[in-house]
Structures are given as C-alpha cells and as structure tokens.
Amino acid sequence: MNTMTFHGPAASLWWRIARHASAGLLLLGAVATTAYAADAGKLPRLNGKPDFSGIWQTTSDADYGLEPHGNREDAPASVGIVEGGVIPYLPQALEQRKKNFETRDSNDPRLKGFTLGTPRGIYYRAPFQILQRAKDLTLVFQYGNSVRTIFTNGTAHPKGEAQEFWLGDSRARWEGDTLVVDVVDFVEDTWLDRAGNYHSDALHVVERWKYLDANTIEYKATLDDSKVFSRPWTLSVLLHRHREKNFQLIEDYRFTTTYDALYPPRKP
Amino acid sequence: MNTKESMKNSNKTGRKRGAVLSVAVLTALITMQAQAQTNAAAPAPRAAASAPAGGGIANEKSFPQIAQGAWKGKRLSDGQPDVQGFWSNTIANHNNFTDPQGGVINDPNVRARPKGPREERAPSRVSDPADGQIPFQPWALEKVKESQEFFNNPIKPQYIEPLARCAPAGVPKSFYWHGYEIRQYPNYVLFLFDSGWRIVHLDGKPNLPEAIKLWNADSRGRWEGNTLVVNVTNNNSKASFGRSGEFASENVKIEERYIFAPDNKRYNYVATFTDPSVYTKPWTATVPARRWSLEDKSPSSWHYKGKPANYEGKVPAGGPDTDHYERICVENNNGFGVAAKPAK
Numbered sequence: 217m218n219t220m221t222f223h224g225p226a227a228s229l230w231w232r233i234a235r236h237a238s239a240g241l242l243l244l245g246a247v248a249t250t251a252y253a254a255d256a257g258k259l260p261r262l263n264g265k266p267d268f269s270g271i272w273q274t275t276s277d278a279d280y281g282l283e284p285h286g287n288r289e290d291a292p293a294s295v296g297i298v299e300g301g302v303i304p305y306l307p308q309a310l311e312q313r314k315k316n317f318e319t320r321d322s323n324d325p326r327l328k329g330f331t332l333g334t335p336r337g338i339y340y341r342a343p344f345q346i347l348q349r350a351k352d353l354t355l356v357f358q359y360g361n362s363v364r365t366i367f368t369n370g371t372a373h374p375k376g377e378a379q380e381f382w383l384g385d386s387r388a389r390w391e392g393d394t395l396v397v398d399v400v401d402f403v404e405d406t407w408l409d410r411a412g413n414y415h416s417d418a419l420h421v422v423e424r425w426k427y428l429d430a431n432t433i434e435y436k437a438t439l440d441d442s443k444v445f446s447r448p449w450t451l452s453v454l455l456h457r458h459r460e461k462n463f464q465l466i467e468d469y470r471f472t473t474t475y476d477a478l479y480p481p482r483k484p
Numbered sequence: 485m486n487t488k489e490s491m492k493n494s495n496k497t498g499r500k501r502g503a504v505l506s507v508a509v510l511t512a513l514i515t516m517q518a519q520a521q522t523n524a525a526a527p528a529p530r531a532a533a534s535a536p537a538g539g540g541i542a543n544e545k546s547f548p549q550i551a552q553g554a555w556k557g558k559r560l561s562d563g564q565p566d567v568q569g570f571w572s573n574t575i576a577n578h579n580n581f582t583d584p585q586g587g588v589i590n591d592p593n594v595r596a597r598p599k600g601p602r603e604e605r606a607p608s609r610v611s612d613p614a615d616g617q618i619p620f621q622p623w624a625l626e627k628v629k630e631s632q633e634f635f636n637n638p639i640k641p642q643y644i645e646p647l648a649r650c651a652p653a654g655v656p657k658s659f660y661w662h663g664y665e666i667r668q669y670p671n672y673v674l675f676l677f678d679s680g681w682r683i684v685h686l687d688g689k690p691n692l693p694e695a696i697k698l699w700n701a702d703s704r705g706r707w708e709g710n711t712l713v714v715n716v717t718n719n720n721s722k723a724s725f726g727r728s729g730e731f732a733s734e735n736v737k738i739e740e741r742y743i744f745a746p747d748n749k750r751y752n753y754v755a756t757f758t759d760p761s762v763y764t765k766p767w768t769a770t771v772p773a774r775r776w777s778l779e780d781k782s783p784s785s786w787h788y789k790g791k792p793a794n795y796e797g798k799v800p801a802g803g804p805d806t807d808h809y810e811r812i813c814v815e816n817n818n819g820f821g822v823a824a825k826p827a828k
Contacts, residue, residue: 269669331812345683347669351805354667354674361652361680362812369805371793381810462689467680467698472651472722478642479722480731481627483761 259393259427263350265368266393266427271345271458271465274435278339278453281411290321291410297339299450303413309444316412324410329470331362331382333406334399334421335437339453345465353388353395358465366397373400380417382406397423408439416443431457543574545585545606547772550743550752555710557748562670564686564707567744567751570776570806572663572787575606578647578726582608582616584660589632589728609660611754611770618730618757619764631729645727650813652680652699654723655716655738659753659771663787665808673705673712678811684714691717697734699723712742716755733761749775778806 260267280291284301287293295301305313316323326332332340342359351369366386373385384399399421407414424436433455440448555565576584585605587595599605608616620628634643647653653661662678673684684705692702697720705714716738724731732738736759744751753771757763776788792804 347667347672347674349667349669354676356674356681356683362810363676363681364810365808367793367805367807369793370795370797371805371807372796373794374807374809375794379809382812383810385809464685464689464692465683466692466696467652467700469652469680469699472646472649472699475641475646475649475651476720476722479646479720480724480733481624481631481642483623 258430260430262348265350265390266395267348268346268353268395268425268427268433269348271343271463272433272455273343273458274339274341274453274455276339276341276453278451279336279341279409282409282413282451283411285411297451297453299452304446304449306444306446309414313412313414316407316414318412320410320412324412325405325407326359326410329360329473331360331406332357333382333402333408334364334384334386335423335435335439335451336406336408337362337364337383338423338435338437338455339451342468343458343463343465356465359468359470361467361469366395368395373398378417384419384421393426395423395425397421397425399423414444415439415441418443428454431459543576544772545575545604547574547606547752548745548750550710550745550750552711552741552743553709555707555744556746557710557744560668560670564668564673565710565712565744565748566668567712567742567748568666568668570663570665570788570790570808571751571773572776573660573753574772574774575609576660577786578653578657578661580728581726581730582610582618582728584609588635590636592636609769609771610767612756612768613765619767620730621762621764624731624762628729628731631724635727635729645724646722647679647724650679652723653677654699654721655682655701655719655740656753656755656769656771657723657725658682658700659773660726663776663789676811679813684712691715694718697721701738710744710746712740712744714740714742716740731762732757732759735759735761778803 260269262269276297277292277294278297280294282296282298283303284296284298285291285294303313321327326340331337337344337355337357337359340359342357344355344357347354347356351367353366353368355364355366357363362383364383364386366388368388368390370389372387379385379401380403381401382403382405385401386397386399388395388397390396400419402415402417402419404415404417418441420440422438422440424434426434426436428434434452435455436450436452438448438450439445558566560566579588580586583602583605586599586602610616610618613619631643634640635645638644647657647661652658658664658675658677658679664678665676667674667676671685671687673686675682675684680700682700682703684703686705686707689704691704692698696702696718698718699720699722701716701719703714703716705712707713719732719734719736719738721732721734721736736757738755738757740753740755742751742753751773753773754768755771756766756768758766776783776790778790778792780788790806790808792799793807795804
C-alpha cells in the first residue's frame with residue numbers, strides 16, 4: 217500500500233478528492249486487508265503505469281441487488297457486494313428505495329436502455345472496453361453504448377457550476393499501481409441496481425481500480441451522497457478480462473428496439 | 485439544427501457546485517482564477533446555440549481533393565499516422581444528401597435567404613457517378629421520393645428520421661452531423677460521435693457473423709500511407725443518409741477511405757457503396773472534413789465543443805488538454821420528444 221504523499225498538481229487534485237476524506241480512509245483500510253497479491257512484474261503497462269486496456273466484465277450478480285438478498289422471481293440469491301452488507305440510507309431515502317423496489321419492473325432505467333451510470337455500468341453484466349492512453353482511459357460500454365472518459369492528465373473537475381452528466385466527470389490519479397478516480401457531477405436519473413437502490417445529483421464516487429493479476433481487476437467504489445446516504449459506503453467486485461478469440465463489443469442500443477422494424481424501406 | 489437533437493452536454497446546468505467545495509478548494513480556485521488571467525488557458529466562453537442549417541455550418545462551397553500517398557506527418561508509437569483530435573465536416577449537415585446546402589426538401593418553412601441557382605451551392609456528396617445522384621433501383625427511388633414527400637408531415641412513423649429519436653446516425657451520416665473525435669490505440673481507431681461510437685479494428689480479426697446487424701455497422705481497417713481504409717459490413721442500414729431519405733439495405737458493403745492531408749488539418753472521407761439489392765451499380769460519396777482545436781476562435785458548437793481542461797496547477801507548456809463533456813443525446817434517455825421526461 218502506498219502512502220499518501222503527493223507533489224504538484226496531483227497534490228491539489230487530491231485535496232479536492234479529500235474533501236470526502238472519510239471515504240478515502242475507509243478505502244485505504246479495505247485495500248490494505250485484501251488477501252490477493254497481484255504479480256506486479258507481469259502486469260501490462262503503459263508509460264510505467266498499469267495498462268487496463270482490454271474488454272472487461274464481472275461475473276457477479278451485483279446488478280440484481282447490491283445488498284444481500286434471497287432469491288426472488290426476477291433475481292438469483294446473492295450475498296451482494298456492499299462492504300458491511302447494508303447501504304446506509306437516510307430514513308426518507310429508504311422509503312424511496314422501497315418504492316423503487318416495488319416498481320422496479322417498470323421504473324428501472326435499464327429497462328429503457330438508458331445509460332447505466334457510474335458505478336452501475338462497471339458491475340452490470342455486460343462487457344465494456346477500456347482503451348487507454350497516457351492522458352486518459354476511455355470506457356466504451358456495450359449496453360447503451362455510452363462512453364466515459366477518465367482523465368489521468370492531472371486535470372480537475374470543471375470549474376464553476378456543477379454539470380449534470382449520466383456518467384459523472386471522472387478525474388484520476390495513480391497511487392502506485394492503483395488508479396484512484398474521483399467522480400462528481402451526476403444526474404439523478406440512474407439507479408444503482410435492479411432492486412431500486414439509487415442516488416441523487418449529490419452523488420460523489422471514489423473508485424479504485426487495481427490489478428490482482430493480468431486478467432483480473434479489483435474494482436472498488438465508495439459512494440457518498442448527503443441527500444440519500446447517512447455516510448459513505450463501499451462496494452467491491454472483480455472484473456475479468458474477456459480472452460475469447462476475436463472477442464469484441466457488439467453495440468446494444470436497447471432504446472431503438474421499439475422502432476427498429478420501421479427501417480430501412482423494404483422492396484414492395 | 486433541430487432542437488430535438490440538442491445534446492445532453494449543453495444543457496441542464498445551473499446547480500451550484502459551491503455547496504460541496506471546501507474552503508481549501510475555494511482558495512485554490514481563486515488562486516487558479518488569478519493564474520488563468522496571466523496565461524492563455526482561460527476557459528472558453530459557453531458555447532453559443534447551434535447555427536441553423538444553411539447558416540453558420542454551411543461553410544465552404546468547394547473543397548480540395550487530397551491525393552492518396554505516403555504519410556510524412558507524426559506517428560503513434562505503433563506506427564499509425566497520428567490523426568487524433570476533433571474533426572467536423574465542412575459543408576452543411578444531413579438536411580439534404582445530394583444538395584448539401586439546399587436545405588430540407590419540400591421544406592414548408594420559408595428560407596431566410598433564397599437558395600439561388602444550384603451551381604452556386606456545394607456539390608452533391610455523391611462524387612461518382614458524375615450526375616451526383618445515387619443510382620437507385622426504381623423501387624428504391626420511389627421509396628426515397630415517398631420519404632421526401634412525407635418528411636415534413638410524417639403521417640406514418642417510418643417517415644420520422646431515426647436520428648430525431650436520437651438513434652445512431654450510422655454510416656455515413658455520422659460524418660456530417662456534428663463534430664466528432666478520433667482517438668487511436670494500438671489495433672484500434674475509435675470514433676466518438678454525438679450519436680454513438682465506432683471502433684475500427686486494425687488487427688485483422690474477421691467481421692462479425694452476417695446475422696448481426698448494427699446501427700454503426702462493423703469496421704475493419706488498415707492504414708495505406710496517409711489513408712485509413714475501412715471495410716464496413718453488418719450495417720443494419722436503419723439510419724438513412726439524411727433528412728432527404730436516401731438509404732441502403734442490410735446487405736450493403738462500404739469501403740471507406742479517410743485520406744488525410746499532409747498538414748493533418750483536413751481529410752476527405754471517400755466511401756464506395758455496393759448494394760445490388762438497392763442500387764444499379766456501386767457509387768461513391770465524398771465528405772470533406774477539417775480539424776478543430778482550442779486555437780479556433782468561437783467555433784459553432786455544432787462543429788466543436790472542446791474546452792480547455794481545468795488545471796489546478798500549472799498549465800502544461802504545450803497548452804492545456806481539451807475537455808469534451810459526455811456525448812449523450814437527450815432523447816436516448818428521455819424517450820421520444822425532448823419534452824418527455826423519464827418515468828420516475
């Protein structure tokens with residue numbers, strides 16, 4: 217585990233990340249106790265940093281429900297991926313979550329082919345591709361075909377008024393071989409899973425991306441949202457590299473399916 | 485531009501960030517503001533509303549040919565010519581495929597300016613055959629005329645151009661509807677459009693099975709000197725070529741040539757369409773494009789929405805990197821019609 221010593225622009229960026237210092241400290245504790253050990257010598261690298269280029273997907277059932285749950289008609293049982301097992305909702309927000317759960321068959325934004333958001337797009341069980349340059353990582357999601365850029369060029373979130381993005385604004389720094397991403401500026405329109413877990417536009421996500429081995433990424437995300445949660449909480453999944461021969465993303469524009477049959481014109 | 489196609493990244497701002505900023509950060513911002521005044525990296529003014537078709541985006545009436553040949557410009561570490569950055573077409577939009585500056589066909593709205601004679605407008609995007617028309621089979625030409633007749637009065641849903649629903653613009657329409665970005669990686673060229681992405685695979689893997697048809701098709705490419713040659717298959721051809729209704733079928737094969745100029749500031753998109761089920765012979769489209777960057781003063785946001793990234797420390801000597809906010813069409817996530825709100 218690296219210590220938190222930074223210099224220059226990265227240090228000031230970290231200041232902004234550290235405005236949610238409690239979240240960062242929780243993460244540090246969690247990562248330090250990880251039982252896995254990546255063989256750093258074999259990791260793909262780009263400019264000395266881990267190169268996450270590749271097509272990734274979780275085998276977790278996280279998207280059915282982040283918290284532990286028994287099986288139900290529309291989901292397998294799962295121990296979930298929330299550290300501590302419970303998302304710490306504020307009382308009113310918990311009521312909203314219950315309403316969301318009851319109406320999930322019609323109100324889950326996923327069903328409309330909407331952009332899944334951050335972090336849901338990462339643990340949704342569909343492939344996404346990372347294309348990496350020294351200055352950024354581009355995440356191309358098969359489901360909904362959205363594209364997220366994670367900047368690693370020492371830049372900070374946009375100045376001024378907050379933006380509202382489906383995937384948030386992602387600024388990252390390397391902490392040793394771990395990519396630490398600070399994500400803010402969200403819309404309130406995405407859900408976190410199929411069980412109605414949700415957030416507001418005050419969502420702030422700190423992600424940690426770390427190779428366990430050359431084909432496995434440990435992904436952690438700490439979510440803070442003063443309108444919805446009583447404290448920051450953390451989820452964690454593993455992402456596996458697609459190694460099938462000639463594997464590629466295949467676009468999945470669910471939102472076009474209602475009118476797909478109308479086009480193109482057919483020969484009478 | 486039709487407001488129905490306004491992009492998510494240009495609206496819905498206004499929520500103050502101040503509430504989540506610590507005092508330390510505010511201090512840093514104030515310091516940075518002072519720095520910004522002393523260097524050239526001050527943030528660009530907020531992008532103006534898009535210019536109407538025929539106005540600010542119509543641009544040039546002719547364009548230079550670019551010869552295929554050797555590439556002497558900069559290269560990426562894997563040897564590809566480095567053509568990364570922001571690009572946009574230089575002649576109008578998707579209103580009219582064969583008369584790009586001629587506006588929507590059968591447009592009931594009165595034009596602000598008279599069109600004038602055809603020869604005073606930019607040429608057809610159909611560069612071969614010489615008459616500038618797509619060699620449609622009779623039944624297909626009838627379909628195009630039908631589409632044009634009902635475009636402004638879509639009495640059936642198939643007369644609505646799919647792009648109005650934020651469907652992907654597809655091939656080739658993506659190249660004359662809004663600016664776009666090219667990013668390159670070993671084995672890949674990535675196009676980021678306002679209406680979806682295309683990944684061009686350079687590694688020689690086979691095309692997808694024929695049963696799979698996609699809005700943005702499946703692309704296999706290779707570099708020949710200054711030219712990126714891309715074979716496009718698996719096209720669902722639902723996107724149409726524009727509001728003028730030209731189209732292909734799911735059987736279309738497209739060979740694209742992106743021919744980059746020596747100064748890396750322009751390229752011509754030259755694509756040959758072969759589809760025996762719709763056309764009487766292959767035909768070729770040519771779409772000129774130019775590069776956009778932070779050095780361009782007050783570009784139309786239709787073409788370019790880049791802005792200087794926010795540095796809390798010093799801006800790099802080579803100038804700031806370019807930020808571009810996420811490209812998500814409003815209607816992708818709002819159902820049909822901008823006024824429609826997602827169900828809660």
